[in-house]
Amino acid sequence: MTQEELDALMSGDIEDLESLSDDDIGGDSYGGNTDSLEDFEEDAKPPKDDDKPAGYSKETAHHWPLPATNENKMVHQLDDVTKESEEKASQIFDIIETISNDLMASESTAKNIMGVLESNVKLFATLSQKFPDVEAFAAQLEKNKSAIDEVKDSLETLQSSGDAIMNVMDIMQYQDIHRQKIERVINVMRALSNYMNSLFEGRIADEKRVSSAQHIVGDTHNELVSNEDIEALLAQFSK
Secondary structure: OHHHHEEEEEEEEOOHHHHHHHHHHOHHHHHHOOOOOHHHHHHOOOOOOOOOOOOEEEEEEHHOOOOOOOOHHHHHHHHHHHHHHHHHHHHHHHHHHHHHHHHHHHHHHHHHHHHHHHHHHHHHHHHHHHOOOOOHHHHHHHHHHHOOOOOHHHHHHHHHHHHHHHHHHHHHHHHHHHHHHHHHHHHHHHHHHHHHHOOOOOOOOOHHHOOOOOOOOOOOOOOOOHHHHHHHHHHHOOO
16 A cells, blocks of 8 residues: 555545455555455564574574563563672671570580589599598499580580581671672662763653654665555444
């Protein structure tokens, strides 16, 4: 359909809409293209999943840019990373602090038990000297000495675990450094984005700009009206 036929149709000069045959819609006015209205409707449909760009495959998929959704926007993702990492780090520090407090409480309890066992050793040592014929005193003396050795081992384990917890807390401090590095990257990216927006900023608002021409002399095609315009026009007259 040429621009003159479209203008005539809009002005009402063509009264019989059915007189427009498929050849009028998809004939020589489109550079010899003889597609029917159904072909135009087929072209207007969204591309199928199988319609991949040339050279696209599973092996080359990583070369193609992802759609600009909230899940793929770089600054959005980095903001989520810094936020989530800070929250998880805070939870880890809380857990580590609880474990450290439990270890300190267990170490204090073990020291108290150690004091009781040492008193028992002194008592049974005295009783064994005064009553060497009573084997129970000697047996309890050996049991308390053995218990003291076990408590000492437990204390060493608790102290080693406490030191390991402190090392973990020191290592976790690097998480805050990593967060600051990511935030610095975000600030640079935002500064570049603002600079590019300012660089391409125009004096005329986009809604006030003249629409782009559909056909310019020298183009390889001579389509004066898009398929969407034709379908919209036919839908309007069919009401």
